[in-house]
Amino acid sequence: MILIPILMTAGIVLGIFLGILLLTLDRGKRKANRLLGILMIISSVCLSDFALSKLGLYNILPHAIGIAPTLLFLIGPLFYFYIGTLTGHKTDLRRKDILHFIPFILLILYRLPFFFHSAEAKMDIYQNDPFFKSEHKIIILIQAAHAVIYLVFIKRSVSAYASQFNSSIAERERINLVWIRRCLTFLSLIFVFILPAYALTFVGLNLHSVYSAVIPVLISLTILTMGFTGLREPIIFPQYQDELKGKKYETSTLKEDKADEYLGKLLTLMETEKLYLHGDLTLQMIAERMSVLPNHLSQVINDRTGQNFFDFINSYRIKTAQRLLSGPEGELLTISAIGFEAGFNSKSSFNSAFKKQTGLTPSQYKSQLRK
Numbered sequence: 001m002i003l004i005p006i007l008m009t010a011g012i013v014l015g016i017f018l019g020i021l022l023l024t025l026d027r028g029k030r031k032a033n034r035l036l037g038i039l040m041i042i043s044s045v046c047l048s049d050f051a052l053s054k055l056g057l058y059n060i061l062p063h064a065i066g067i068a069p070t071l072l073f074l075i076g077p078l079f080y081f082y083i084g085t086l087t088g089h090k091t092d093l094r095r096k097d098i099l100h101f102i103p104f105i106l107l108i109l110y111r112l113p114f115f116f117h118s119a120e121a122k123m124d125i126y127q128n129d130p131f132f133k134s135e136h137k138i139i140i141l142i143q144a145a146h147a148v149i150y151l152v153f154i155k156r157s158v159s160a161y162a163s164q165f166n167s168s169i170a171e172r173e174r175i176n177l178v179w180i181r182r183c184l185t186f187l188s189l190i191f192v193f194i195l196p197a198y199a200l201t202f203v204g205l206n207l208h209s210v211y212s213a214v215i216p217v218l219i220s221l222t223i224l225t226m227g228f229t230g231l232r233e234p235i236i237f238p239q240y241q242d243e244l245k246g247k248k249y250e251t252s253t254l255k256e257d258k259a260d261e262y263l264g265k266l267l268t269l270m271e272t273e274k275l276y277l278h279g280d281l282t283l284q285m286i287a288e289r290m291s292v293l294p295n296h297l298s299q300v301i302n303d304r305t306g307q308n309f310f311d312f313i314n315s316y317r318i319k320t321a322q323r324l325l326s327g328p329e330g331e332l333l334t335i336s337a338i339g340f341e342a343g344f345n346s347k348s349s350f351n352s353a354f355k356k357q358t359g360l361t362p363s364q365y366k367s368q369l370r371k
Contacts, residue, residue: 004217008051011220015044018223035082042071042078043223050216058126062119065126066111069136072143073104076150079187083154083180087161087352103146107139144194151188158184160348186222193218254296262297263304265290276316279345283309314353317343321354325366335362 022037049068052058058065077100081093114125125132158180194215269290275281287294301312321342324330329338339350339362354362 004213005051005055007220007224008047008054008216011047011216011223012044012051015040015047015223019044029085032082032085035078035085039075039078039082040223042074043219045071046075047216047219047223050219054216059123062122062126065122066114069140069143070104070107070111072140073107073146074101075187076147077101077104079183080150080154080157083157083183086180087157087356103143140194144191147187147191148195151184151191154184156348157352160346160352186225190215190218190222254299258296259300259304262290262292262300266297266300270316274316276313277320277341277343279340279343281313281343311357313343315357318354318357321350321362322358322365325362326369330366330369335366338362 019037019040022033022040025033025037046068048064052061052064080100081097114122117125158177161180162177266286269275269286275286275289278285283294283298287297290297298309301307301309305312307315321338321344324333324338324341329341333341336347336350339347342350344350344353351361354360354365358365360368
């Protein structure tokens with residue numbers, strides 16, 4: 001079927017092109033873009049394994065055998081770091097993060113003797129060694145399970161991120177969540193299919209023809225969809241976000257003097273009544289309390305503080321949490337209890353917001369205070 005090779009070729013070419021573009025892009029969320037660029041390139045290399053096998057090109061490139069499947073152990077950790085960077089859960093890679101790459105390193109070491117074989121020996125093992133074929137299936141099965149475990153943890157992290165927001169969610173966070181969930185859905189489809197497909201081969205069902213057709217199509221469609229939608233995503237290419245920001249309030253009727261007045265009222269309200277301590281606080285509630293239009297209040301917060309509504313509110317909550325952590329409450333209360341006292345409605349949203357603003361989790365911040 002000619003459609004599959006066409007899709008694979010398009011996926012490989014676009015994935016490598018977009019990956020290089022993201023790696024060299026010097027604007028927007030650079031760390032996240034670079035991680036996504038590496039993911040795109042790795043996905044293209046993995047897709048090339050299907051293309052080389054299906055088109056019988058390993059005879060020409062025998063030294064490529066085994067490289068692409070080895071890289072699958074990188075998908076889960078890199079996607080985990082990518083989502084963590086978007087949500088603010090992981091701002092920087094630390095030494096202990098190397099633990100995420102131990103399975104990949106171990107597989108490299110295990111396959112090192114094979115990689116040093118001659119081209120003829122590699123082709124002979126690839127074509128005639130039944131142990132190599134069985135071993136390959138087992139490794140792919142382990143890698144698929146490994147990726148699914150990461151996807152579960154990522155899904156929980158995304159749910160925690162989403163729990164910070166409500167119906168008055170800011171546009172930037174809405175874009176974040178839509179893009180993150182789209183990426184999560186694509187990768188889940190691939191690995192959730194791989195896992196049962198390979199597992200069934202161990203009970204005697206030969207699904208190789210189905211697997212070799214469906215998986216490359218799924219990977220190709222994922223790369224193509226993420227590529228073309230990603231080109232239009234302001235989270236990746238922020239020029240669209242800059243244009244949106246410039247046009248967002250151009251039709252607003254809010255005058256400068258009124259904006260200053262509303263900002264003064266808002267800051268006074270935060271300091272005197274401490275509305276941020278309410279876990280269910282929304283933009284609408286504050287607007288009603290101040291007798292102003294919600295879009296005017298949103299404009300004031302965005303333009304005058306440079307923050308969106310949730311970052312603005314969370315900045316007060318985190319200052320409260322820092323005060324509690326450094327005081328006697330820090331020894332008496334649990335981290336969760338301090339988060340609730342500061343106005344957060346869950347431990348996960350507290351941890352995520354605290355780390356986004358300070359670069360540390362509440363526990364790490366508490367440990368630093370003790371030192």
